[in-house]
């Protein structure tokens with residue numbers, strides 16, 4: 117009789133979005149009229165159509181696959197040069213950063229990569245894991261699955277070092293007071309919409325270098341960074357090539373959440389210990405993992421992604437970003453005008469709002485749903501430190517965003 121991976125039975129999270137859906141459905145069932153007014157600002161999925169440059173490139177790629185002389189079969193496992201090269205050039209070399217094309221691994225998106233990376237590290241709590249709180253749930257759950265945690269308790273999973281991100285520390289965790297091996301950081305941050313300064317990121321890189329830790333740095337929202345003083349990549353910090361893996365995605369800049377493409381940067385300097393205490397390079401391990409467990413991203417998709425690096429593609433991406441940031445500004449200003457403590461929404465598509473006194477995350481979720489038919493995400497769903505907050509996503513139409521602000525205003529007028 118086969119045995120299951122028992123670690124899966126420890127998973128307690130993953131109930132957030134189903135629970136939101138359940139409450140929304142229950143409301144709509146009881147209030148069919150109001151149910152039709154619901155505006156969803158919950159899940160972090162993009163709403164605007166694909167940039168024309170990507171569409172054109174993908175159409176052309178389909179036609180190429182339809183002709184014998186330009187047909188292509190299996191793609192190279194780490195990605196086509198026509199995509200790895202512009203990434204290395206535009207995302208790194210043009211920014212003065214040294215990342216070579218063969219350090220770039222094209223994938224079907226960074227959610228998968230964030231989980232897959234654990235394949236090359238020792239499982240079963242042999243690494244000490246540091247995760248911010250609140251957090252994108254994927255980092256936590258993938259660690260549970262490989263046995264890096266004990267059971268779930270009221271204060272999270274045993275074995276994970278939770279690093280609180282609160283208004284008091286501007287949602288950037290303080291350096292740990294205990295040694296960690298793998299540290300997850302994500303800036304611009306989901307869910308808090310906050311950014312890290314270059315000086316703060318340098319402290320983390322220095323910490324990692326000093327303690328032989330590796331930082332898993334998620335920049336899915338890189339394109340939203342407008343302030344040139346803020347770090348767009350961890351490799352802007354000296355020494356990061358020795359201590360950081362960076363995850364990129366085309367989901368939030370090119371609207372590729374449905375197309376599926378992203379990439380991971382694994383610099384050749386990175387090493388970690390084997391069981392005997394020897395230093396082992398990670399790049400060959402990651403290559404090996406990749407070529408055995410992944411057959412590459414489709415030619416069509418990679419052509420679409422490469423088109424995001426053309427002049428037209430870059431302009432079109434910028435206007436998507438401008439659009440969503442315009443939404444974020446409306447939401448942010450709207451919440452501030454209501455006197456709510458409001459964070460994020462400047463270099464990020466998420467606005468993170470403190471609930472009024474005496475209201476907790478789910479309480480506020482229910483109020484917004486019942487009184488204004490607005491679906492938000494309760495902060496506590498992202499971790500204990502998210503309690504007392506809610507997240508509003510700027511991924512929506514302008515019309516809906518303006519309506520959300522109008523309804524919140526009407527709601528607060530009633531409350532007074």
Ligand SMILES: *Cc1c(COP(=O)(O)O)cnc(C)c1O
Pocket residue numbers: 160224225226227228252302306334336364365366367368372373377378
């Ligand atoms: C959306 C998102 C990603 C990107 O996921 P894909 O699999 O590339 O769509 C990665 N990290 C965070 C924090 C995200 O919110």
